[in-house]
Every structure is written in structure tokens, then in C-alpha cells.
Amino acid sequence: MGLSFPLNNINLKNEKLIMRILVCISQVPDTSTKIVLKNNNTSVSSDGVTWVINPYDEWYALIRAIELKESGIATDVHLVTVGKADVEPVIRKALALGGDEAIRIDADSNDPYEIAHYIAEYAAGAGYDLILCGKESIDYNNGTTGAMLAELLDIDYIGFATGIQVEADTAVVTREIEGGEETDACNLPLVISCQKGVAEARIPNMRGIMAARTRPLKVITPSTITAVTEMLSYELPPAKTGIKLVSPDNLDELVELLHTEAKVI
């Protein structure tokens, strides 16, 4: 499948007093969007869609990065997204929350390997100590970009974090496991995918909104690569059917319905 990574020229470093964080931002449709398929069910119509920052990227990864900067631990927070020019309003929204500059990798892809490749290609030479992303994007829900990115950069990865503390060159990360949680310590550089618990959602304030315009938004052209997966078609879930209410006094009818209509028993 033509893996071009690990890159030869990886330059992730962790110099004292400088700590750079890269936050991966993805644009997704607002959760109230009515999904309409087109082109014989091979793509999703973007007509009338309101685009938002993927909540896992925004509420947890980005806000935690901003908190680390506010508390003096991080020195730079950069945002990166993969998308064409039409994602810029969303990346500027992210800049309104915080972040020193944004990088848009000029490519259009839904394939997590392709996206991870582009980000790795950019990040490899850029000296980030910590790369944060959401645990998944709420549109295609692959949840694999973070792990692939770490692999391509040949650095460590912790997934599904619920808490992140950083001290010197170590991150202490809490993550959810079945029936409890574990706490890991890991040296930087590191990729962490974030979920609820890492930070609290914030609302962009006027100062941030007005500053967003003035913060740099760099556009870079990636090398060409072929996606490893090919999407064949989408299917919408079946329309909801009516609910049948059965009186609690009539359990026989319920059993009968479960058996003959729902066919689950």
C-alpha cells in the first residue's frame, strides 16, 4: 500500500522552555444537519449544511491546548486542518477560541490514512512536542487519524484521554478503560486523542473573535498520495417506525408482539 512513512527527516524535539502544541481540527456538519445523499449515494450533499468544528477537536483538544498555554506550560499553539478553502471559516472559528496560527493543508479527503499522512508530512519538520486531536470526528467516525499520525511520525500515542497534565518533558494522561480508568505517563513528543473530561467547552469571546482575523492562516500544498480505502456507498438508517404502546396489564400481548412482529423472541 505504498507507505511513505516513517519520514527520514523527523524533527520533533523538546527543548526546555519551548513547548509547541499542534491541534488537529476537522470540519464537520452541525449535529442537527439533515443528511442528504447524492451521486447515487456516494457522497453527502453540502447544500444548506452548517459547518462546525468537530466537537472532540474543539471542546477537548483545542481547549486543553489553550489551557496549557494560559498556564504557561505551552509556548505556541498551532492548529492544522486538511481541507479546501471552504473550511477556512471553521478554522478561523477555532482561532477565535485561541491558538497562535493555523495551517490549512490544501487537500480534500475523508480517508483517515490520507489525512494522517498530510498532517505527518507537515508536522515532521515542525518541531511539535505534543499533538492533540479529538478521539474521532463526528462525521465519518473513523477514530484512527491520531493513531496513524503517531505511527507515521514514529512517536508515542495515547488514545481516548479524559485528562492531560504536562510536566517538563512528560505527559500524564488519564484514559477511560472498561469499568474504570488508568493513568499513564509518557515522554514527549506524543500524540493524544481526546474525549470528554480533558477540558470544558468554551465560547469564543469578542476579543478572540476580533483577533482571529489577524492571526496567520498558512496554506500549504501537500504531496500527492493515494487513499488506502475507497468509499463505495453510503446508506441512511431506516426511517423510524411508530411506537406501539402495550398496557402493563397485558403482558401476553407484549410477548406475542415481540414474537410475531418484532421477531426478537
Next chain:
Amino acid sequence: MNATEPMKAIKGGEFLIRETSADSIFIPEEWNEEQLMIAETCTNFLAQQVTPNLQRIDEQEEGLMRHLMDEAGALGLLGISVPEEYGGFGKDFKTAMLVTEKLGAGHSFSVAFSAHTGIGTMPILYYGNDAQKQKYIPKLASGEWKGAYCLTEPAAGSDANSGKTRAKLSADGKHYLITGQKMWITNAGFADVFTVFAKIDDDENLSAFIVEKDFEGLSLNTEEHKMGIKGSSTRQVFFNDCKVPVENLLSERQNGFKIAVNILNLGRIKLGGGTVGASKDVITSSVRYANEREQFGRAISKYGAIKYKLAEQAIRTYAAESAVYRASQNMEEATEMLIASGLDENKAKLKGTEQFAIEAAILKVHASEVLDYVTDEGVQIYGGMGYSAEAPMDRSYRDSRINRIFEGTNEINRLLTVDMMLKRAMKGELDLMGPAQKVAGELVSIPDFGAAEEDGLFTKEKKYIANFKKAILLVAGAAVQKLMTQLGKEQEVLMNLADMLIELYVSESLQLRVEKLVGLRGEDACKEQLDMMRVYINDAAERIAKMGREALNSFAEGDEKRMMLMGLKRFTKTEDINTTQARRNIAAKLIVENKYCF
């Protein structure tokens, strides 16, 4: 207009006699990215901090409203239109209006917000001297201090200049001692700074003072028990030889009434924006409920009776919104022109707003009545649940009602609309006489059957609107001529004329908005908006005809009356259209989107 004639500034009230081009108005579909971000911040703030706490707010939980105002202050929302040199963000009037609109769905919070940022802050910002502004504005813009405004008294409501509160200079000349009682003071319970109106000695006119809550002699009554906006702090404020340093006199002695009036102009148009925001919110709740609630095996949104309500809620709201932002843009442009001509920024803002005081009064009346209509139908769509305090319509219904009362009752604002229009005509600022005489001439001539006009998308509506203007000029001209100095006492006629002007201004704003929108997005993308325009103007014609008839029947007689009634009929005639189908189309869009979506 001669093609080489330079573009003249649009004057307030001129909509009655002048044609406006669609290109010249601002429409909300033109918000830029930054403005949309600000709007989203407001919406998210309400969703996260205000809406989940509406019950606690209404119970006036100790410190909660102050806390929410602090949070709004931390987001920068209290300093939107305050200049940057005083700690604000110096945003333009439309952006401030957008914020007011978006926070308009915040029930009692939006009342606290509007009072603080409007009447609580603006008098000091616009009329304060530099020392006063330096001292108070940064704190008000950040929310560290909360503002209130004390004008109304138990015996001085609509007749504000008749207040009994008095101020006299102390023996040492260092303080004014204010004595009196103020009533219905919004934010009183937690405000730090009050702009207080009182007459110095036996002055004929009010003066204004900046009073801090800790000044000796100021005390508060308990909270009023109100029908709605229960979370909004409303108290009486007592002044008992309240010691106010002389340097806290705002502007000049006896300038208070002018301050009060000018600040109210701003408040009125802002109220228009706020109620539009509340209307949109109620529509979203109504559509969602109608889509969820099933009766006879189907969602009630599938029934025509409900579709009619949903569509009509949206039509009126969209129309009101069109007018709010058209006027906001006009105010902004007038202000910019005054600044360009060398006027100080604050003075220009006040003069720019004053220039459109007629429109501000129109918007106050119209948008508050739209909200009342929208909430009333919202309750009806919710049916039994609409009457339950467990569902949101109960609060919306109660909270809506105050908007027709405060910032000048709708009756006072209707009177003002006509009064200002006629005064401007008399001063020669608006040439109503020429056009009115032309219309009178048209009455006795053979009707123009419209020689083969090109049938464009907006030809008919433009013609209807031109005719609405003639209808108003006809009735107003006749009223002035017949009643002369008695007109002021014939309040019913003035109400009729005001309603006609309101319908005209809103119809025209809606038509211009849809025309501009079609230009931007194409006809296919604006089908529902075109339907909204057609239905609204169709119904407006009938409302104008009714009001005109009522007025003419009250003062005209004989052949003259018959001739004028025929003229009125001609000027309010529209071609029959299928409004039922149009409303169904509009409702269909709302139902699919499951929210207010225009």
C-alpha cells in the same frame, strides 16, 4: 431622478414619498464571517448559561442574574458598541443589533442585558464628559458595574417630563440633593450606577444625574411581582436628599428630557431587534413541537390549520426582521455621513438615530406585536401543553407582553410616528404636501390602468407599495385638511394612520429584502421568501384598506367621502393570489428544517 444627480442621503420618514432601491438596503443574509461568529457566541451563551437556568432566573435566585451579566461581560457582550478607548469593541450599530437580536431569546436575561447596555450605559457614553466616561464606561462595558435608568415615576409614565423628583444644590454647592420616587426600574436590585432624571429647583425641564448605588440617601423597595419577565429585577428606587456630587450632572441642566428621548429612540429600535430574536426562538419551539406531537396518527405539523400558524409566524417575523435591519443600516449611514461632515462621533450617532426616530417607533410597535402574535400562536400549537408551566410557551407568552408597554407604550409610539411625520412636513424637511396634492389630483382623473408594464418578478409588488403610499397620502392629506388643529385630538385617526405607515414600511422592507436576496442567490433559492413577500403584501393591502376606511368614515362626508373611499379602494387593490398554497410552501420548509430557517 436624474441619472447625473448625486445620491442623496436617505432621510427618516422619507419612505412615504420616496422609492428605495433594493441595492441600497442591508439584509441579514449579508452578515460577514465575524458577525456570524459573534451571533454564534450569543446563541451558545444563551444555550449553555441562560436557557437551562430560566426557572432559577425567574425565581430571582440570589446573585444569579449578576453572575450571568458577569459572564456576558467576560465574553465582551456588554461592550459591543462601546468605543475601544473605553474598553469596548467599537462595533457598528448593525452588529450591536445582531447581538440584541440573538440574546433576545433570553427572556428576563435579555431584559437585564438590554437595560444595562442600552439605557444603563448609553446616556453616560453619549452625554457624559470625558471624566464621567473614563470613570463609568469601562466598568459598564466590562460588566464590573451594572447600569440602570430611572425615568418613570408613579404619576409620570408616558408623560415623562411631568416627574416630581427634584434636585437642589447643597448649601456648600458641592452636591445636588435629589428627592423623589422612581418606579419600574429595571436592574434596580443589582445595579451599581443609575442615570436619574430630576428637575433642578423649579426648572421646566428634566436634568440627568449619574448616581451610584452607595450614594447617601438612595434606597430600594422590594421586587415588584410581575406577570412576566419575573427574573428581571424591577424595583422602586427612593431618593431622600440623595447626595450626588455636582460633577455627576450629566450634560447640561435641563437637558435631561432630550437625553431621555434620544436614548429611547435607540431603545425602541433595539427592542425591535430583540423581539425578532424572541420570535424566531418561539417559532423553532413551535415547529419542533408540531413535528413531535401526534394526533389522529399523524404529526400535527401535517395539518393545514397548524401549517397556517407556522407559516404566518415566520412571515411576520421575517418581515419585521427585514425592517429592523433596513432601518439599522439607514441609521448607521446617516451617522457616518454626519461624522464625515465633521460632527463628533457620539453626537453623530445620536443625530443619526434621531433622524430615523419614526422608523424606530414603527419597529418598536410592529416587532413587539409580531412577538405577541407569534407567542399566542405558539401556545395554540402546543395546545394543552401550551397552557402548562412545564412547557416553554407559558414563559414566552407572559414575557412577551411587556414589550408592548415599555420603551414607550405602543399607543405613544403610534402617536409619535404620525406626529413626527407631520412635524417634519411642517418644518419643510419632508415634502408630503406635493405628493399628497398629486394623489388628490389623481382621484379626479381617469385611473391609470398601467400601460403594458413589463411583468418582472417584483413589478406587481412594487406597484402595490407605490399605491400604499398614495393611500396613506390620501387619508393623511384629507385628515390634515379636514381636522386641521383638531387632528391631534382625534387619536383614533392617528392610530389608523400609524398602522398604515407601519404596514407600508414593513411591506416595502420585506419586498426590498427579497428582491436583493433573489439578486444574490437566484429565484430558485428564494421560493419561500417570495411566498412570504406575496402573502404579507396581500394581507397588508387589506389591513391598510381597513384602517383607511375607518379613518375616512370618521371625518369625511358626502361625495367627497365616496370619492376618497373609491380612491382608497383603488390604491389598496391587489390581484388575488393563492395564499393558502403559499403558506403551505413556507410551512413545508419550516417542517423539514425543524426550526426557524429563514
